Amino acid sequence: MIVTLTDQPFEPGVLVSAFCAGREETGAVATFIGLARAEQGAARALELEAYPGFTDAAITEIAQGAVTRFALQDVHIVHRVGVITPGEAIVFVATAAAHRREAFEACDYLMDYLKSRAPFWKKEHGPEGPRWIEPTARDRTDAQRWDQEA
Amino acid sequence: MIVTLTDQPFEPGVLVSAFCAGREETGAVATFIGLARAEQGAARALELEAYPGFTDAAITEIAQGAVTRFALQDVHIVHRVGVITPGEAIVFVATAAAHRREAFEACDYLMDYLKSRAPFWKKEHGPEGPRWIEPTARDRTDAQRWDQEA
Amino acid sequence: MARVLLFGRLADQAGWREREIEAADLSTLRASLSQADPVLGEALAGPGVQVAVDKTIVRGEAALSAASEVAFLPPMSGG
Amino acid sequence: MARVLLFGRLADQAGWREREIEAADLSTLRASLSQADPVLGEALAGPGVQVAVDKTIVRGEAALSAASEVAFLPPMSGG
Numbered sequence: 001m002i003v004t005l006t007d008q009p010f011e012p013g014v015l016v017s018a019f020c021a022g023r024e025e026t027g028a029v030a031t032f033i034g035l036a037r038a039e040q041g042a043a044r045a046l047e048l049e050a051y052p053g054f055t056d057a058a059i060t061e062i063a064q065g066a067v068t069r070f071a072l073q074d075v076h077i078v079h080r081v082g083v084i085t086p087g088e089a090i091v092f093v094a095t096a097a098a099h100r101r102e103a104f105e106a107c108d109y110l111m112d113y114l115k116s117r118a119p120f121w122k123k124e125h126g127p128e129g130p131r132w133i134e135p136t137a138r139d140r141t142d143a144q145r146w147d148q149e150a
Numbered sequence: 151m152i153v154t155l156t157d158q159p160f161e162p163g164v165l166v167s168a169f170c171a172g173r174e175e176t177g178a179v180a181t182f183i184g185l186a187r188a189e190q191g192a193a194r195a196l197e198l199e200a201y202p203g204f205t206d207a208a209i210t211e212i213a214q215g216a217v218t219r220f221a222l223q224d225v226h227i228v229h230r231v232g233v234i235t236p237g238e239a240i241v242f243v244a245t246a247a248a249h250r251r252e253a254f255e256a257c258d259y260l261m262d263y264l265k266s267r268a269p270f271w272k273k274e275h276g277p278e279g280p281r282w283i284e285p286t287a288r289d290r291t292d293a294q295r296w297d298q299e300a
Numbered sequence: 301m302a303r304v305l306l307f308g309r310l311a312d313q314a315g316w317r318e319r320e321i322e323a324a325d326l327s328t329l330r331a332s333l334s335q336a337d338p339v340l341g342e343a344l345a346g347p348g349v350q351v352a353v354d355k356t357i358v359r360g361e362a363a364l365s366a367a368s369e370v371a372f373l374p375p376m377s378g379g
Numbered sequence: 380m381a382r383v384l385l386f387g388r389l390a391d392q393a394g395w396r397e398r399e400i401e402a403a404d405l406s407t408l409r410a411s412l413s414q415a416d417p418v419l420g421e422a423l424a425g426p427g428v429q430v431a432v433d434k435t436i437v438r439g440e441a442a443l444s445a446a447s448e449v450a451f452l453p454p455m456s457g458g
Contacts, residue, residue: 012170016181017163024188024236030257031166031181032250034458038174048458049386051450054434079458086174091458100182100265101292104258107180111250115457121387122456132388133456142251184379198379199307201371204355229379241379265378271308272377282309283377 001067001075003060005050007082012092019076019094026073028103031094032111038086046084047123047130055119062113070106072097077110081120091115109146116143151217151225153210155200157232162242169226169244176223178253181244182261188236196234197273197280205269212263220256222247227260231270241265259296266293302329302364305371310349314340326351326362329370348375381408381443384450389428393419405430405441408449427454 012033020029036046050056063075074096084090093110097103122133162183170179186196200206213225224246234240243260247253272283301320311317314337323329334341343349352371353362364370380399390396393416402408413420422428431450432441443449 011167012179013163013165013167015163016166016183017161020162020183020185020239022237023185025190026185027187029162029183029185031183032254033166033170033179033181034250035170035173035176035179037177037248040175051384051386051431051434051452054431054450057434087172089170098187099288100184100261101288104182104254104261108254111254115250117455118457119452119455120458121453122458123387132391132453134454138249138251201305201307201352201355201373204352204371207355267376268378269373269376270379271374272379273308282312282374284375 001060001063003056003063003075003077005052005056005079005081007080009088010078010080010092012089015076015078015092016094019074019096023073023096025098026096028097028100029094030100030103030107031092032107033089034091034111034115036084036086036088036090042126043086043124044127045086045125046090047125048079048081048084048090049121049123050079050081051119058119059114062118063110066095066106066110070095070097070102070109072102072106075106075110077114079114079118079120083125112143112146151210151213153206153213153225153227155202155206155229155231157230159238160228160230160242162239165226165228165242166244169224169246173223173246175248176246178247178250179244180247180250180253180257181242182257183239184241184261184265186234186236186238186240192276193236193274194277195236195275196240197275198229198231198234198240199271199273200229200231201269208269209264212268213260216245216256216260220245220247220252220259222252222256225256225260227264229264229268229270233275262293262296301366302368302370304329304333305369307371308374308377310340310343310372310374313343323364325364326353326358326360326370329364344372349373380445381447381449383408383412384448386450387453387456389419389422389451389453392422402443404443405432405437405439405449408443423451428452 076094078092095103095106226244228242245253245256304319350373383398383400429452
C-alpha cells in the first residue's frame with residue numbers, strides 16, 4: 001500500500017501502468033482520477049493544504065481499513081497539495097482485488113472519504129478572489145452511505 | 151466515445167493518460183481494468199471470441215445509453231479478444247463526468263454489462279483442458295441491479 | 301448461398317466456423333445443416349442459441365439472400 | 380515553548396502559520412493566543428475547530444512540553 005502527498009503534478013497513466021504490472025492473481029483494478037475543473041473560468045486554481053504527518057497518517061489508516069473491509073490486494077493513493085490548475089490531477093486512487101465488486105466499492109469508499117472527511121483545507125482562486133471551501137451536502141451524503149452499510 | 155476490440159495486448163496506463171489529457175471541465179475519471187488471473191495455475195489462458203461488427207456494435211449501443219443515463223462527457227472501452235494469458239488486461243473501461251458519482255456508476259454499469267451480457271464467448275484453458283464458460287450467478291445479479299434501478 | 305457463422309461451443313461441436321450454404325430462408329438452412337450433421341442441428345435449436353441475420357438478432361423465420369450472413373450464437377458469456 | 384501551527388482560514392485570519400509559544404498546557408496557550416489576537420482567539424474556539432497535539436486530536440485540556448506541536452484545524456474540506 002502506498003499513500004503519497006505531493007506538491008508536484010503527476011501523470012495518472014504512469015501510476016496505473018505500475019499498479020497493474022505483474023499481477024497474476026488480481027482480477028480487478030478500479031481507479032479514480034479527480035481533475036481540477038476550470039468551470040468556464042469560474043475556478044482559476046485550487047489550493048489544497050495538508051498537515052504533513054497528520055493528513056497522510058489519517059488517509060493511511062482509512063486505506064488500511066478498506067483493505068480489510070473489501071478484501072483488497074493493494075491500494076495506491078496519491079493526493080496533490082498546493083496550487084493545482086484546471087486539467088491537473090488532484091487525486092488518484094487505485095484498488096486491486098480478486099473481483100470487480102470489491103475493487104469498485106473500495107475505490108468509491110476511499111474517494112468519498114478523501115473528498116469529504118480527509119484532513120485537507122481547500123481554497124478556490126476564482127475571478128472574485130480566493131475563498132475557502134467546506135464539504136458539500138452531497139459529499140457528506142456520499143460519505144454517510146458507508147456508515148449505514150457498515 | 152471509442153469502443154475497440156483488439157487481439158493484441160494493451161497497456162492500460164497509456165490509455166488512461168490519453169483519456170485524462172486536456173480535460174478542463176472533467177472533474178471525475180473512473181476506470182476499470184480487468185486482468186486475467188492465474189488462479190494458482192488453474193487457469194493457463196483465457197480465450198475470448200467476439201463477432202466483429204456485432205459485438206462492438208452491441209457494446210457501442212450500451213455505451214451510448216450510459217452516456218445519456220449518467221450524463222457522461224466521454225467513454226473509452228477496449229476489450230481483448232483471442233488468447234489472453236494471466237496478468238494481461240482483458241478489458242479497459244474509462245468514464246469521464248463532471249462529478250465522481252456519475253463516473254463511478256457508469257463505469258460499474260458498463261463493466262456489469264461487459265462481464266455478463268456482452269456478446270463474447272469465453273473458453274478457459276486449464277490443466278484439465280479447455281472449457282466454455284457461462285456467466286456466473288453473481289454476474290447476472292450484478293447486471294440486474296441496473297434493471298431494478300432503471 | 302448464405303454465409304453461415306458458428307460461434308463458441310457450436311463451432312467446436314461442428315468442427316467448422318464458417319461455411320457457404322444454399323438456402324432461401326432460415327428454416328431451410330436449419331434443415332440443411334441438420335441433415336448434414338444431426339448433432340449440430342440439435343445444438344443449433346438448443347436453449348439460449350440465438351440467430352443473427354446480417355448482424356441483427358432474428359426470432360423465428362427470415363428470408364435469406366445470396367449475400368446474407370447468418371450467425372448462430374450460443375449463450376453469451378460476457379467478456 | 381510549544382510549536383503552534385495554524386491551518387486553512389485560521390492561518391489567513393492570523394497572518395501566520397507557525398510560531399513558537401511558551402505554554403504549559405492548552406488552556407494557557409489559548410489564553411496567550413487570545414491576549415495577543417482576540418479575533419484569532421475567538422476563531423480558535425469556534426465551532427468545528429479541532430486541536431491536535433503531536434498529530435493526535437485532543438479534546439479538552441492537555442499538558443504541553445517544550446517539544447509539543449499544537450495544530451489548530453478548522454473544519455476539514457476534504458481534497
